[in-house]
Amino acid sequence: MKKWIICFVLATCFVYSHTWAVELREYQAGQVDVDAQRVIMRSRTSIPHWADFKPSSNIKHKNFFSRYRGLSSQNTFRQKRQIIDNLGIRHTCYQQYYKGLRVINAEYILHEKGNRIFRSNGIIFSGLAVDVNPTLKEPEAFELALQHVGADIYTWQVKAEDNKRAFGELAISGRNPWLDKENLHLVYRFDIETVQPLARFVIDISAKTGELINKISKMYDNTLISSPSYYNADVDIWATENSSNSSYTSYALSETISGGGITTYNTKVNTFLLNFGMVVLKNTSESVVSVPSSFKQDPEAVNVHWAIERTYDYFYNIHGRSSYDNADKKIEAYVMTNYGGNAFYLSDKIYFGGIAANISGYEFGPLISIDVVSHEFTHGITEYSAGLEYRYESGALNESFSDIFGEMVEKYASGENDWLIGDDVHLNGNGIRNFINPNEDRQPDTYKGDYWHANASDNGGVHINNGVGNHWFYLLSEGGSGTNDNGGKYQVEGIGTEKAAKIAYQALTAYLTSASDYADAYTATMAAAQELFSTSAQESVKSAWDAVGVTN
Numbered sequence: 001m002k003k004w005i006i007c008f009v010l011a012t013c014f015v016y017s018h019t020w021a022v023e024l025r026e027y028q029a030g031q032v033d034v035d036a037q038r039v040i041m042r043s044r045t046s047i048p049h050w051a052d053f054k055p056s057s058n059i060k061h062k063n064f065f066s067r068y069r070g071l072s073s074q075n076t077f078r079q080k081r082q083i084i085d086n087l088g089i090r091h092t093c094y095q096q097y098y099k100g101l102r103v104i105n106a107e108y109i110l111h112e113k114g115n116r117i118f119r120s121n122g123i124i125f126s127g128l129a130v131d132v133n134p135t136l137k138e139p140e141a142f143e144l145a146l147q148h149v150g151a152d153i154y155t156w157q158v159k160a161e162d163n164k165r166a167f168g169e170l171a172i173s174g175r176n177p178w179l180d181k182e183n184l185h186l187v188y189r190f191d192i193e194t195v196q197p198l199a200r201f202v203i204d205i206s207a208k209t210g211e212l213i214n215k216i217s218k219m220y221d222n223t224l225i226s227s228p229s230y231y232n233a234d235v236d237i238w239a240t241e242n243s244s245n246s247s248y249t250s251y252a253l254s255e256t257i258s259g260g261g262i263t264t265y266n267t268k269v270n271t272f273l274l275n276f277g278m279v280v281l282k283n284t285s286e287s288v289v290s291v292p293s294s295f296k297q298d299p300e301a302v303n304v305h306w307a308i309e310r311t312y313d314y315f316y317n318i319h320g321r322s323s324y325d326n327a328d329k330k331i332e333a334y335v336m337t338n339y340g341g342n343a344f345y346l347s348d349k350i351y352f353g354g355i356a357a358n359i360s361g362y363e364f365g366p367l368i369s370i371d372v373v374s375h376e377f378t379h380g381i382t383e384y385s386a387g388l389e390y391r392y393e394s395g396a397l398n399e400s401f402s403d404i405f406g407e408m409v410e411k412y413a414s415g416e417n418d419w420l421i422g423d424d425v426h427l428n429g430n431g432i433r434n435f436i437n438p439n440e441d442r443q444p445d446t447y448k449g450d451y452w453h454a455n456a457s458d459n460g461g462v463h464i465n466n467g468v469g470n471h472w473f474y475l476l477s478e479g480g481s482g483t484n485d486n487g488g489k490y491q492v493e494g495i496g497t498e499k500a501a502k503i504a505y506q507a508l509t510a511y512l513t514s515a516s517d518y519a520d521a522y523t524a525t526m527a528a529a530q531e532l533f534s535t536s537a538q539e540s541v542k543s544a545w546d547a548v549g550v551t552n
Contacts, residue, residue: 021049021519023552033067035059040523043180046070047108047124050523059117061092061110070126074099080107081385083509086320087531089113091510096124099132104173104189104204105389105515119527121520122513125181130172132186134207138168141188144210145203151194158195166190173204175213185213193347200346217390217459220345220379220398260328262312264305266335300366301335304352307373308333310413314374314405315381318412318498319505324348324380331377335368343367345379352376369424371417374409378402386512393517395462400469401508403433408501417497419474433467435474443467447518447549449485468518468548476500476544490547495533495540503528503541518550 021042029036032048035057040050047068053059065071077094084090089111096106108122145168156165168188175183187204194200204213308331315321323329333350342353352368379402382388388398403421411417420431430440438445444452444467453461474480479494503525511524522545529538545551 045124045181046126048120049123050119050121052119053117055118057116057118060115061112061117064110064117064120065094065108065124068124068126071124075128076100077108083326083385085506085510089510089531093122093513098125098128098130098172101132101186102169102171103128103184104171105513107513107515109511109513111510121511121523123515125184128172128181128184130184130186131208132170132172134170134186134188136188136205136207136210138170138188141168141205141207141210142166142190144205144212145188145190145192148203148212148215149192149194149199149201151192151197151199153195155193155195166192168205170207173213187213191218198346198351218346220376220383220390220402260323260330262305262308262331262333264301264308264333264335266301300352300368303366303368303370304333304335304373307368307370307409307413308350308377310370311374311377311409314409314412318408318501321381321509324377325384333373335366343372343376345376345383348380350376350380365425367422367425369422370413371406371410371421371423372425375402375406375421377409378405381405382508385509386516387514388512388516389514390459390462392460392462393465394515395459396465397469397512397516397518397521399462399466400473401504403435403466403470404473404501404504407435408497411497433470435470438467438471441467443470444485445471445548446485449549468550469521472544472548472550473500473504475547476503476540479540480547482547484547484549486549488546488549490543492543492547493536493540495537499533499537502532503537506532522550522552 021040023038023040024032025038029039029051032039032041033051033053035053036048036051037054038050038052039048042049047070065075065077076097078097080093080095082090082092090113091109091111093107093109096103096108103125106123106125108120108124110117111119111121142165145166154165168190171187171189172184173187173189174180175185185204186207188207190203190205192201192203198219200218202214202216202218204215205211206213312323312331323331329348331350332348333352335352342351344351350373352366352373379398382398382401388394388401390398406421407417407419418431419435420433421435422432423430426432432441433443434440439451442451443464444450446452447468448454451464451467453464455461458464475490475492475494477494477497477500479492481489481491483489506528507521507524511527512520516524525541525545526538529541542552
C-alpha cells in the first residue's frame with residue numbers, strides 16, 4: 001500500500017526567498033509520509049525537502065522513491081555519490097532522471113545508520129511533464145554556446161591528444177536562480193574550458209529555442225627541507241630529489257608524502273598560455289627546481305607549497321579527508337608571476353597570481369597566504385562533495401565554506417587565526433573579508449540585511465552574501481550578543497572553532513546539494529550538531545543562525 005497522503009495547511013506557510021516553506025511535525029508530518037515524525041516542505045515539489053523518520057520505521061533503499069506521489073515510472077534515480085562519515089553514518093546521494101535525461105540540481109540524499117534510513121533531504125521534482133524532444137541539434141547549440149563565452153583560445157584548440165571540444169549533454173535544467181518545475185527547460189549543457197582568457201563555464205542552451213538558459217562560472221575563484229617563504233619566513237616543506245651527479249644534487253617542489261602527491265609549478269603567463277596543452281593539460285612541465293635545496297629564488301612557490309601541505313594535513317588529520325576527492329587525487333598548484341591579483345580553483349588545479357607587493361598602484365601582494373591557499377583548496381572539496389553551484393545563495397555558501405576552512409587551516413598551521421581573509425596579502429593589513437564585522441568590507445552580516453546583494457552581478461553576490469555564513473561561523477565559534485539588521489536581539493553561546501568546524505564539514509559533505517541555500521545550511525548544520533555533539537551545541541547553531549537572520 002502507498003505510504004503517502006499529501007495534506008498542507010497553507011495558513012501555516014511562510015515566505016522564504018522565492019519559495020514558501022512549512023515545517024510539519026508528528027500527526028501532520030505523518031500525513032505527508034506515514035513513517036515521518038518531521039518534514040519540511042517547499043513549494044518546488046510535493047516531495048519532502050527534509051524528512052526525519054520515526055525510530056520505529058524500517059526504511060530501506062530499495063523502492064524508496066516509490067513512496068511518494070507524482071514519481072511515475074518515467075522517473076529513475078541513480079547513485080551519484082556515497083560517503084561513510086566518521087560516525088559510521090552512510091550518506092547516499094541520488095540523481096533524478098526523467099525519461100532518461102538528468103534533471104540538473106534534482107539530488108536527494110538518504111542517511112542510513114544501522115541499515116535503517118533515518119533521514120532524507122534534497123530536491124526531487126514531482127509531476128514532471130517536460131517535452132524531451134529537441135528542436136535544435138547539438139552542433140547548432142554548441143555554436144550558440146560559444147557566442148556566450150567569447151574566448152580567444154579554447155582548450156580543444158591546443159594540440160593535446162587528450163582534449164576534445166565540449167559536447168553537450170541533453171538534460172533538463174532550471175533557469176538561474178529559480179528551481180521550480182514550471183521553470184524547467186530542455187537544454188544542451190556544455191562544460192567549456194578556455195585558455196585565453198583562463199576560465200571555465202557551464203552553459204545551458206535551450207534545445208527548443210536556442211536561448212541562453214544559464215551561464216555558470218566553474219572558476220572558483222620526500223626530503224624534508226627548510227626554505228624561506230614569502231609570508232611565513234623559513235618553513236619546513238617536503239621536496240623530491242630531482243637529479244644527482246658528482247658535482248650537485250637538485251630538488252623539486254614535488255612530494256608524495258601527502259596522499260597522491262603535491263607538485264607546485266612556477267610559470268609566467270605568456271609561457272603558461274603558449275604551452276598550455278603541455279603545462280596544464282598534460283602535466284609534463286617541470287616543477288620548481290633548486291640547487292641546492294633552499295629554493296631561495298622562489299619564495300612565492302615555497303609559500304604555496306607549504307600552505308597546500310598544511311591544508312592537506314588539516315583535512316586529513318582533523319576530518320579524515322584525503323585530498324579534494326577523498327581518494328588522494330594529486331594536487332597541482334601554479335604560481336603565475338605575471339598573472340596579476342587573482343587566485344582560483346579550476347578543474348582540479350589551483351592557480352595563484354603573483355603581484356609583487358612593491359609594485360606601485362597595487363593594493364595587494366601575491367595572493368599566496370595560507371588562508372587564501374586553503375580557501376582555494378576547499379573549493380575542490382566542495383566540488384567533490386555538495387557541488388554547490390557558483391551562483392546566488394548556493395554560490396555564497398560555496399565561498400563561505402572556503403573562507404571558513406581558510407581560517408581553520410590558518411589556525412591549524414600557526415596556532416591562531418584572526419578572522420580576516422587575506423590580511424597578509426592586503427597591504428594595509430585589513431584583509432579582504434572580515435568574519436567579525438562583514439559590514440567593514442560592504443558585506444551583509446544579516447540575511448537580506450544591509451549590503452545584501454540582490455542582483456545578478458558577481459554571480460548573484462557569491463563574494464558578498466557569503467558574509468552571512470562567515471559571521472554565523474564566527475558567532476558559533478566565539479559567541480556574541482547584539483541586535484541584527486532585522487531588529488532581532490541575539491545571545492549566542494560559542495562552542496569553539498574545533499566543534500564549529502566539524503559541524504560545518506559534516507553539513508558540507510553529508511547534507512548539502514548543488515542547489516542548497518541558506519535555509520538548507522540551517523537545517524544541515526542543525527542535523528550535523530545533533531549527530532556530532534550535544535543538544536547545547538545544537539542550540540548554539542540555532543541561535544547563531546537566528547543572529548544572522550536565518551531562522552527556522
